[in-house]
Amino acid sequence: MSALVQPLPEVNPLQDTLRFARRVPPCAVVIFGASGDLSKRKLLPSLYRLFYERRISPNFAVIGSSRTPMSDDRFRGVMKESVSNFLEDAPFDEDVWKSFAQSLFYVPGDLNNPASYDDLRDKLDAVEKSHQTAGNVLFYLSTQPSHYAEAILELGQHNLNHGTGWRRVIIEKPFGHDLDSARKLNDEIHKVFDESEVYRIDHYLGKETVQNILAFRFGNSMFEPLWNRRYVDHVQITAAESIGVEGRGAYYQEAGALRDMIQNHLSQVMATVAMEPPSVFDSTNVRDERAKLLRSVRVMKPEDVSTHAVAGQYGPGKVGGQDLPGFRQEPSVDRDSQTDTYAAVTFLIDNWRWAGVPFYVRTGKRLPKRVTDIAIQFKAPPLGLFTQETKTGPREVRPNLLVVRIQPEEGISLRFLSKSPGSGMRVRPVSMDFNYGSSFGERTPTAYETLLVDAMAGDPTLYTRQDMVEASWQIVQPILDVWAHSRFEFPNYAAGTWGPRTSDEMLARNGHVWRIP
16 A cells, blocks of 8 residues: 555444445546536545445545646645535545545646647556556546547557556446447447446446346345236336426537437336346346347337327426426527427337336426336236225226335335225225335445446446447437427426326327326
8 A cells, every 4th residue: 555545544333344345456547527517526426435435445546637727736625625515425524535635636638639648647657656556447438428439549549548457448428429329439439448348337227226126126036927018017217307407408409308318327227127037147147138128129110209209398387486497498508499308208128028018218307306216007906806995986996006216215115905994895005115215224325336336346237338328229219310300399398397298198098197206
């Protein structure tokens, strides 16, 4: 260990020692775009927390790089302010920070300037000697997506993709703008890095509840036998946001809801819910099954898009007495924009397990609440023996429902029917609830903490592979192509509502309704 690194305070004995069992090797983490929001809000707070909990090696270093001129000390000061402000559910410890800050360095530079990579190589050489990082380097591209290919090619030109230890690269989404650009980007990356060294990050896969889907399904024999078309009527996956574009109008106008959420995050969640059991729980087998599921999703014909996909854009609205602007009134947004701020899609999976079961996936801005969940609606009993008691009188029994809550409150609830007290066989729905916070009584690691540790340890299980990225683009590309040549009557839903009427009509054609989370 370098003499510069101070010892850490003792670990809380109440913490689960198994969380520290995984060996993470020494390494240097290079963050391109270190002065950006992602670094300040997520990456540095996550690395600090990992350091605090001793989940990473004390022989590590962080080298930030961006165009903003800064010294090492100035970078440490800026990051201290960010970490103290954005650290989630954890205390900021001044003594731990002093030790952590000794491993923070900065190299100002422009991704377009070859000399910047020479400076970076010199800093990596110095850090390898002073902090004994064993030549292991994790590059993190927290930059504009348009810079990905160029930055990676420059790393290759300056031989930074090779060294005395391993070299890996983390790439943020969006990974391409469409199927063709994703394939071209993959080709450029593979000129420099092998696929085994490429970690395409999707922070949804790092969320505890998304990971718990695998444990819930494959660790409990009572649920897996029901996880098929014989018992499941349909599945709803919702990712709702109550906020608007929050100053990101220029970016969002080019992306839209379908690209921003469904192509990556929600398609991966759907694959996790619907995949077949892997023969062995390792990165290769788990990702093979996710990829196989995505390749089984029916690719729409152009004439099917109008009935299986809905685009929406929010207009002005009023929530809690506050007037909210429409998307076209947001800064940096075209006043005639055709960008979708809401997207809902009916996906069909052509395999034996799920044939005929619709997967409804929706996401949107300026909806009534922030919530992400998965609702598995089971079929009604074949013979209706009972009626359900309601305030307006008896009615048909509501089928069983399993809800996996991803955010903001992580947990799982199961709705089933129970007899109402009193005479007669009237039933009503009751729920069994599991909540992460109350059940385990400890802080849940953030998605970025989990994913950063995995990348350092060389575990790509929760990262998306090239074939998975291309398969997810394949299933949304027909929708993008049709929408690109369509003229929508936007806005078609008011801020603070659950989306356009046509979204409800899409489900109604199958006799279904959207669940209100």
